Amino acid sequence: MKKYLKHVIFLLLLTWSSPFLLAQKKQPDWSKIYAEQLFHITTVMVTDVASPPVAARIYAYTNLAPYRVLQESGVNFKHADILRQSKIQGQMSPLSLEKVASPEFAAIYAMFLVGEKVMPSGYLLREKQNDWKEWGLKTKIVNTKNLEAHMAFAKSIADQVLASAKTDGYLQLTAMNRYTPVEGPGYWYPTPPAYMSAIEPEWKTMRTFFLQNLNDFAPLPMAAFNMETGSSFQKQTMEVYELGKNLSTEERLIANFWDCNPFKVEFAGHMSIGVKKISPGGHWMGITGIAAQKARLDFTETTYLHALLGMTLHDAFVSCWKAKYDTHRIRPETVINQHIDQSWKPLLQTPPFPEYSSGHSVISSAASVILTAYLGDDFAFTDNSEVYFGLPEREFSSFFQASDEAAISRLYGGIHFRDAIENGVSQGKKIGTSIWENLAK
Helix, strand or coil, X not given: CHHHHHHHHHHXXXXXXXXXXXXXXXXXXXXXXXXXXXXXXXXXXXHHCCCHHHHHHHHHHHHHHHHHHHHHCCCCCCCCCHHHHCCCHHHCCCCCCCCCXXXXXXXXXXXXXXXXXXXXXXXXXXXXXXXHHHHHHHCCCCCCCCHHHHHHHHHHHHHHHHHHHCCCCHHHXXXXXXXXXXXXXXXXXXXXXXXXXXXXXXXXXXXXXXXXXXXHXXXXXXXXCCCCCCCHHHHHHHHHHHHHHCCCHHHHHHHHHCCCCCCCEEEECCEEEECCCCCHHHHHHHHHHHHHHHCCCCHHHHHHHHHHHHHHHHHHHHHHHHHHHHHCECCHHHHHHHHCCXXXXXXXXXXXXXXXXXXXXXXXXXXXXXXXXXXCCCCCEEECCCHHHCCCCEEECCHHHHHHXXXXXXXXXXXXXXXXXXXXXXXXXXXXXXXXXXXXC
């Protein structure tokens, strides 16, 4: 009888302890962890009011660092090396570092180190670095003996990425001449309520990662400025004007969901208040994290996808900004106030740069090409990336549905003409397709 009881007790203890043992062996949800840690980068950018193209550059380098950590760790990626066809391949030579026990830990730490240096308020990430070290020790991903080795590994990669960033043309932008609006009808001029100066007029001089010749990705010609009744430009102007006065509830929701304007300013008496929002690129990095979690990508593939998306966004913004400051096109708000209705205002606040082509249309389409190629055309997802900023979730059946909605939101918002949207979509798809196809060469 005693022998029988001992056997029963042993079985009970084994049953009770099994879930605990399984939990101990369970791997961290790395795709979720990656998205959570990357969001710390986003919040600092919001604090700094990073312009859309600057934000994309930050995402490119902060996500490139984790990718390089995994490369140096000897990880095998499912797809071709991102850097093989890039302009910075020669700057990312092997470092022959001693391998670390947790490339994942080093990768996130490297992300924070790069973020600290490429953002004005990057010092805010020092707290996140400490939190990350504490988490690593608590979860035993690292230990007190090998923590310093992981940090040194991450710093070596971060230093290499930062050295590359210093040569991309960004540091030279401040020495260039200030932008002066082109005089004459049809050209961009600062818009209300803040009448801010043009943002990043020389961004076209920035080094791209993948695009060899920006002229190959220029949008189709825009409609010429002509306010005569029946002209293409006049019809498009009237479309923006009339639609703005008759927006449905759903159209308003779509416009606000994709607003992503970090420069929005509200006035209260004599005070001006900046409204904190993520950039268009930040919205798509959020979608990338959501998709990685739904697809249950491991850390390697999560890192790969984020790095590729960040670099694609950067190139798409350089291409789009070249078009903007090649055309200097007037915004709908200006032309409508001058020629149709002085009191008309768009639903969304007009961002401070020329109109053609539509930035959100370009970068959203480029991003959707990459995400669709990686995860499939019928990848449904719930976009909750704007919940933190007070907007509800939205359901999408595919990445292309989301990018098409982002594009048309600019018409609903009253900040773009239709040809800037439609030609911007084509421009972005051409960029995304070129980048993806060149990876396989």
